[in-house]
Amino acid sequence: MTETKPTHYNGNDIQVLEGLEPVRKRPGMYIGSTSARGLHHLVYEVVDNSVDEALAGYCSHIKVWIHQDNSITVQDDGRGIPVDKHPKEHIPTVEVVLTILHAGGKFGGEGYKVSGGLHGVGVSVVNALSTKMIVQVCRDGSQYEIAFSRGKTVEKLKKIGSCKRSGTTVSFWPDPEIFTETTEYEYRILANRFREMAFLNKNLKITLTDEREKDEDGNDRSEVFEYSGGIQDFVKFLNQGKEAITRKPIYFEAESPEGEVEIAMQWTESYSTNSVLSFANNINTQEGGTHLEGFKQAVTRTINDYARQKGILKDKEKNLTGDDCREGLAAIISVKLHDPQFEGQTKTKLGNSEMRQLVSGAVTQGLGEYLEENPRPARKIIDKASQALRAREAARKARDLTRRKNVMESFSLPGKLADCSSKDASASEIFIVEGDSAGGSAKQARDRTYQAILPLRGKILNVERAGRNRALSSDTITSLITAIGTNIGEDFDAEKARYHRIIIMTDADVDGAHIRILLLTFFYRYMPELLNRGYIYIAQPPLYGLKQGKKKIRYIYNDDALARETAKIPDGTKYDVQRYKGLGEMDPEQLWSTTMEPDQRIMLQVTIDDAADAERAVSDLMGSQVEPRKEYIQKHAKDARFLDI
Ligand code: 28F
Numbered sequence: 001m002t003e004t005k006p007t008h009y010n011g012n013d014i015q016v017l018e019g020l021e022p023v024r025k026r027p028g029m030y031i032g033s034t035s036a037r038g039l040h041h042l043v044y045e046v047v048d049n050s051v052d053e054a055l056a057g058y059c060s061h062i063k064v065w066i067h068q069d070n071s072i073t074v075q076d077d078g079r080g081i082p083v084d085k086h087p088k089e090h091i092p093t094v095e096v097v098l099t100i101l102h103a104g105g106k107f108g109g110e111g112y113k114v115s116g117g118l119h120g121v122g123v124s125v126v127n128a129l130s131t132k133m134i135v136q137v138c139r140d141g142s143q144y145e146i147a148f149s150r151g152k153t154v155e156k157l158k159k160i161g162s163c164k165r166s167g168t169t170v171s172f173w174p175d176p177e178i179f180t181e182t183t184e185y186e187y188r189i190l191a192n193r194f195r196e197m198a199f200l201n202k203n204l205k206i207t208l209t210d211e212r213e214k215d216e217d218g219n220d221r222s223e224v225f226e227y228s229g230g231i232q233d234f235v236k237f238l239n240q241g242k243e244a245i246t247r248k249p250i251y252f253e254a255e256s257p258e259g260e261v262e263i264a265m266q267w268t269e270s271y272s273t274n275s276v277l278s279f280a281n282n283i284n285t286q287e288g289g290t291h292l293e294g295f296k297q298a299v300t301r302t303i304n305d306y307a308r309q310k311g312i313l314k315d316k317e318k319n320l321t322g323d324d325c326r327e328g329l330a331a332i333i334s335v336k337l338h339d340p341q342f343e344g345q346t347k348t349k350l351g352n353s354e355m356r357q358l359v360s361g362a363v364t365q366g367l368g369e370y371l372e373e374n375p376r377p378a379r380k381i382i383d384k385a386s387q388a389l390r391a392r393e394a395a396r397k398a399r400d401l402t403r404r405k406n407v408m409e410s411f412s413l414p415g416k417l418a419d420c421s422s423k424d425a426s427a428s429e430i431f432i433v434e435g436d437s438a439g440g441s442a443k444q445a446r447d448r449t450y451q452a453i454l455p456l457r458g459k460i461l462n463v464e465r466a467g468r469n470r471a472l473s474s475d476t477i478t479s480l481i482t483a484i485g486t487n488i489g490e491d492f493d494a495e496k497a498r499y500h501r502i503i504i505m506t507d508a509d510v511d512g513a514h515i516r517i518l519l520l521t522f523f524y525r526y527m528p529e530l531l532n533r534g535y536i537y538i539a540q541p542p543l544y545g546l547k548q549g550k551k552k553i554r555y556i557y558n559d560d561a562l563a564r565e566t567a568k569i570p571d572g573t574k575y576d577v578q579r580y581k582g583l584g585e586m587d588p589e590q591l592w593s594t595t596m597e598p599d600q601r602i603m604l605q606v607t608i609d610d611a612a613d614a615e616r617a618v619s620d621l622m623g624s625q626v627e628p629r630k631e632y633i634q635k636h637a638k639d640a641r642f643l644d645i
Contacts, residue, residue, distance in 0.1 A: 020101060020128035020151035027178050030125045037609075039179050040189050042126045046074045046170050047206070049123055051197060051282070053078030054204050059167070061205045064194070066185050068211050071132075075169040080139035083157060092157045094137055095146060098127050099153060123170065127151045129179075130172040138163035150175065187213070187221065192613045194225045199237070200282050200334055202230030231264040231332040238275050238330040242268035242619065245328070245384065246377045252366025258354045259337030261291065261362050265299075267381050268328050270619065271467045275330035280340050280350045286532050286608070289343070289350030291335045291359045298363035300325045306371045307382045317389075323468070323489045324388040333359060345533065388467070395469035414479030418443045418453040429501035430454055430483060431539065431596070434515050438583035438591075442505065445588035445596055452499065454483050460518045463525050464622030477522065486527060494529040502530065503603060505539035505595065507582040520606065521622045524614060531608050538604040541586070541595045545578040553578075555594045557602060 023030050031038040031045075043064065053059040059078035066072060082093040089096050102122050127133045128151035137144045143163040147155035174183050187210045194206040205226040213221040227233035235249040245267040253262035278285045278292040285292065303325045307313035313320070335358070341351035371378040413419060416439070422428050430452040433439045439455025446453055461474040468489070471477045481488055485498035504519050506512035516538065523536055530536055542555035544562050548569065556562045562577065569575055580586060586594065595601050608614045 020099065020124060023101065023125050023128040024150065024178070027129055030121045031129070034178050035181050036184075036186065036189075039174055039183060040185070040193070042129065042172065042174055043072055043074070043185075043190060044193060045121060045126050046072070046123050046172070047194070047197070048282075050074060050076035050078065050168070051201065051204065053168075055201065060203075061207070063207045064190065064209070066187065066190070066208075066210045066212060069173070070183050070185055070212075071171060071173040072185070073169065073171040075167060077165055077167040080137040080166040081135070081168050083137055083139060083144050092146070094135060094144070095153060095157060097122075098124055098133070098135060098146070098148060099151060100124055124151070126170075126172055129175050131175045131177075133170065133172040135171075136160075136169040138166050138168075140166075188613075189609065191223055191225075192609075195237075196234075196284070197282060198225035198227050199231055199234035199332070200279055203228055231262060231334055234277075234332045235264045235266045235330050238277075238332075238616065238619075239266055239268050240616070242270045242328075242330075244268050245380045246374070250367065250370045252362055252369075254358060254362035254365070256354065256358045258339075258352065258358070259335060261333065261335045261355070261359050263295070263331065263333050263359070263362060263366065265329060265331035265367075267384060268330065269384075270328050271464065275619075276326060276333070277331070278333040278335075278350075280335050280337065280342070280355075282334075282336075283340075283342070283348065285342075285348050285350050287344035287346065287349035287529075290353055290356040291333050291350050294356035294359035295331070295333050295363055296322050296326070297356075298360035299329075299367060302364055302367045302371070303382065303385055306368070306378065307386065310379075310382070312379070312382045313386060317386075320385045320389050321490055324385045324392070327388045327467070328384060335359065391467060391469045395473060414454070414475075414482055416455050416479060417483045418446075418448070420446075420448055420450050420452040422450045424450075425498050426500045428452065428499045429503055430499040431503045431505045432456060432480070432519060433583065434506040434512060435582070435584065438505070438507070441584065441586065441588045441591050442596070445592035447596075451596065452483070454479065456480075456515070460515065460522065462518055462622055463522050464618060471522075471526070480522065481526070484527070484530075486530070488526045492527065492529065494527075494533060497530060497535060500533075500535055501537055502535050503537045503539050505541070505583065508541060508543055509581060512582075517622070521618055523606075524608070524618050528608065531606060534605050534607055536606040538606060539595050540602045540604065541583055541591070542580060545580065545590075546575060547578070548573065548575040553590075555590075 027034050027038065031041040047062060047064065050059055050062045053076055054062065056078075059076045061077055063075045064072065081097055084093055085091070086093050086096045089100075101124055127148050131149060133148040135146050135148075141162055141164075142159050143161040144157055145155070145160045146153065146157040176183050187208070191208055194208055198204050198206050203226065205224065207222065207224050209220050209222040211220050215221055229236070232249045232251050249264040249266040251262070251264045253260065255261070276292070276295070278288060278295070280289070280291065300320065300322045304313065304319050307320065308315070335350070335355055337352060337355065339352070343349045343351040371381070420428050420430075428450050431442055431446070431454070433442045433453055433455050436455050436457065439453060442453045442455075456476055460476045460480075461471055463471045463477070483498070484502065486492055486494055486496045502523075504516050506515045520536070523531055540557055542557050543559070544556040546554045546556055546562070546565055548554075554565065556565055556577075566575070566577070583591060583595075593600055
């Protein structure tokens with residue numbers, strides 16, 4: 001991680017922009033939201049400063065603690081934020097960095113701020129949104145401390161001792177006035193992000209300790225993330241439990257005046273096609289962008305060129321498509337650039353056009369050389385891609401033979417779909433309902449102007465284990481694709497979605513949970529963009545009806561609530577509880593008012609917070625290898641999320 005950086009700097013390097021008042025007025029502008037996601041962004045902002053210090057070559061170990069009271073401490077062994085007087089502000093530089101917006105700006109043009117939560121708004125934002133922040137700096141043999149509250153200095157910088165090593169320690173208490181939804185940290189979310197950061201920056205060492213959780217012998221739960229193999233280890237992590245075609249990931253890198261790219265990729269015998277993750281300055285570009293497009297184009301071209309040159313693909317045979325080439329491929333594309341342009345709905349699409357060329361050139365060179373130098377695995381890669389092509393062609397012929405329209409060509413919507421009358425997708429929603437009886441009552445219950453119903457009969461195909469072609473020959477899958485309207489694969493277009501809310505409504509029993517996970521696997525594998533856009537929801541029908549004497553039925557949505565509600569009933573009062581096993585047990589009126597009416601219902605929006613986590617969950621749980629599934633279930637069984645994924 002050594003890069004030539006100016007060892008001197010002075011306070012002039014800081015652009016002093018403005019105070020912190022705007023941050024508390026509109027926190028969402030700076031950290032995206034004040035929900036759990038925003039709460040976790042606070043940690044990323046602080047850690048990113050340590051990561052920058054590490055990338056500059058001055059820090060080797062970052063430690064993070066979650067304390068009992070859900071406050072956070074981050075400590076690095078970098079140079080320590082400077083404490084000298086700022087020439088213009090006449091206060092210590094560390095105070096400027098912590099109290100002035102964007103004052104943490106990094107060195108001039110040479111380096112690049114390669115980390116960035118919401119693109120590096122700076123640690124002063126964390127200060128503004130915390131009831132308390134204590135910063136300790138070790139530098140030049142002395143230890144200093146300064147304290148803040150909601151962005152204001154409450155204790156001036158003072159020397160509190162001496163220290164041998166240099167570094168910076170920041171502790172902060174998120175402000176419950178800002179984070180009204182929750183101030184509770186989720187270990188898994190932080191662990192996943194630190195794992196990702198460590199993968200993306202080889203040899204970076206991050207230790208996460210949770211003081212809220214003691215393990216069996218009373219120690220705090222703790223994990224160290226450090227990968228000398230960097231993104232090659234990331235690909236191995238994604239491919240755990242799958243049968244690899246290349247002995248180890250293919251790795252290559254390139255650089256240009258605008259920045260640098262490194263790529264690791266590995267094909268396996270699995271069917272998954274979207275384990276290609278792309279990052280720009282450590283930010284997960286979930287909406288893709290020029291680097292990902294450059295990668296896809298170059299992989300497809302390089303594979304086809306090689307296949308033709310070696311005569312594996314006959315002249316008369318059509319080209320392998322991108323999907324054929326990427327079947328079973330896991331890859332990490334990580335670009336670092338000085339002046340990243342982020343676009344898209346969630347600002348996670350890279351716009352820099354020069355990155356397309358840089359990446360496609362690197363792939364053509366790197367993958368091309370690999371195929372030339374490793375003819376046996378190369379042959380297996382090509383065979384797998386051409387197998388996908390032939391299977392697709394065969395399925396198409398079979399479909400044409402049975403004269404059943406190919407799902408992409410048939411414009412007729414599936415018979416079972418009770419569509420809504422509105423054509424405005426953003427106002428429309430479709431309920432995917434398990435079983436005909438529930439489907440029937442949902443059709444009666446719905447508001448047909450904007451609510452569509454698609455009843456599904458029985459189990460749907462596990463697309464994780466079946467290739468694309470088997471998936472396309474399943475009626476259920478094809479009716480889903482047609483009803484949703486976006487198409488799949490190369491022709492997928494999220495703009496064509498006929499509904500902006502796709503609501504999975506299944507029974508609250510094990511079968512319902514199984515259908516739900518099969519549907520989520522389908523969306524994750526074939527329409528991940530809809531997950532990224534937050535179009536996918538899970539309906540929460542009530543589990544119980546609580547009837548007390550003549551009073552109206554009260555609907556209870558989970559066991560805790562039932563315990564709470566029944567505990568409130570005075571002793572001796574008669575009441576009875578009905579457990580709704582299936583949606584079909586509710587009459588249309590009940591189904592409407594409890595689960596479908598927009599201002600009454602409770603729905604879970606499904607998002608892919610962490611691509612690597614989701615990837616592993618789906619492939620471990622749904623894939624054909626039994627071992628990883630057993631491990632995953634043992635590891636996550638107690639985790640309520642597991643039941644709801
Ligand atoms: C736990 C959070 O914030 N670590 C940091 C440094 C080191 C320097 C620095 C930070 C001054 C004008 C840019 C030291 N010596 N951990 C952290 N470590 N900021 S933040 O300087 C800020 C510059 O703006 C540092 C020489 N150069 C830079």
